[in-house]
Amino acid sequence: MLLELDNITKNYDETTVLRNISFRLEPGVYGLLGSNGSGKTTLFRIICGLTKQTAGTINYNHGDVRTNPDAFRSVLGFLPQDFSYYPDFTAMKFMLYIAALKGINKKFAKNRCLELLKLVGLEDVKHKKIKKYSGGMKQRLGIAQAMINDPEVLILDEPTVGLDPKERVRFRNLISSFSENKIVILSTHIVSDVEYIADEILVLNQGKLENRGASSELVNTINGYVWETMVETNQLDEMLAKHIISNQKHEDKGTVLRIISKEKPTHTAQQVQPTLEDLYLYYFREDARK
Numbered sequence: 447m448l449l450e451l452d453n454i455t456k457n458y459d460e461t462t463v464l465r466n467i468s469f470r471l472e473p474g475v476y477g478l479l480g481s482n483g484s485g486k487t488t489l490f491r492i493i494c495g496l497t498k499q500t501a502g503t504i505n506y507n508h509g510d511v512r513t514n515p516d517a518f519r520s521v522l523g524f525l526p527q528d529f530s531y532y533p534d535f536t537a538m539k540f541m542l543y544i545a546a547l548k549g550i551n552k553k554f555a556k557n558r559c560l561e562l563l564k565l566v567g568l569e570d571v572k573h574k575k576i577k578k579y580s581g582g583m584k585q586r587l588g589i590a591q592a593m594i595n596d597p598e599v600l601i602l603d604e605p606t607v608g609l610d611p612k613e614r615v616r617f618r619n620l621i622s623s624f625s626e627n628k629i630v631i632l633s634t635h636i637v638s639d640v641e642y643i644a645d646e647i648l649v650l651n652q653g654k655l656e657n658r659g660a661s662s663e664l665v666n667t668i669n670g671y672v673w674e675t676m677v678e679t680n681q682l683d684e685m686l687a688k689h690i691i692s693n694q695k696h697e698d699k700g701t702v703l704r705i706i707s708k709e710k711p712t713h714t715a716q717q718v719q720p721t722l723e724d725l726y727l728y729y730f731r732e733d734a735r736k
């Protein structure tokens with residue numbers, strides 16, 4: 447299994463929202479990390495054939511996906527950001543409906559739907575109407591429907607939006623359990639979602655693929671840029687305006703700031719070990735200041 451993007455570019459009128467995106471993905475879990483508007487949804491929609499790229503090609507197992515879009519669609523699973531469902535349907539009815547849309551044999555479909563609802567932990571509530579589900583339950587149903595055709599490539603656009611911490615953990619375990627021998631790409635702007643489950647992180651910044659690597663490799667690229675320093679209350683505003691601050695902790699003697707800066711921000715600042723959260727702020731500094 448090999449998904450290759452070669453120089454994917456997307457323009458909307460005069461605006462370029464994706465610029466020469468190229469990467470090769472083999473089976474594994476990939477986290478597409480980017481702030482709002484960085485182009486994650488557009489990239490996913492292009493991979494799924496729902497939006498047309500302005501330039502560039504997508505190959506799956508060395509064949510251009512445009513040559514035989516139906517064949518590629520049959521190995522693709524997608525959870526869109528705005529996953530829509532019929533509120534009065536039960537989960538089981540909805541799954542059977544999706545199976546029918548995908549042309550899955552009726553006899554086979556029932557077992558497949560049951561198996562998936564069990565996998566995402568909705569077996570006991572499969573006959574409950576979706577409008578009565580919590581946000582997390584709906585997201586899990588979204589994941590189940592994306593997997594109905596046992597996809598080789600699974601694309602999840604912001605799958606953890608609206609999930610509480612317990613559901614996030616459950617989601618991570620779910621992804622790990624079915625990611626074997628699949629290409630799973632999930633987008634998020636929540637660092638901790640990808641830190642633990644993604645084999646690799648792709649950083650998308652204003653339509654450009656800024657970096658790619660394992661979490662620890664990426665974090666190493668900002669070694670020496672993260673500092674902790676104590677400042678007095680009257681210095682605080684100036685420091686906040688001047689630097690990217692990833693944390694502040696108020697103590698009796700002043701405020702301890704965690705600062706991301708290539709230069710030592712104060713005489714007394716001490717270098718500390720960077721985290722993926724720091725890296726995110728380093729890339730998306732302008733967004734972080736907003």
Ligand SMILES: Nc1ncnc2c1ncn2[C@@H]1O[C@H](COP(=O)(O)OP(=O)(O)OP(=O)(O)O)[C@@H](O)[C@H]1O
Pocket residue numbers: 458463480481482483484485486487488489527635
């Ligand atoms: N149909 C469209 N016409 C014009 N501009 C668009 C269209 N769709 C997206 N854009 C623009 O493309 C850019 C990337 O949007 P996209 O939704 O892909 O980003 P994103 O990273 O998924 O953001 P978010 O995290 O907020 O969902 C944005 O500036 C957006 O306004």
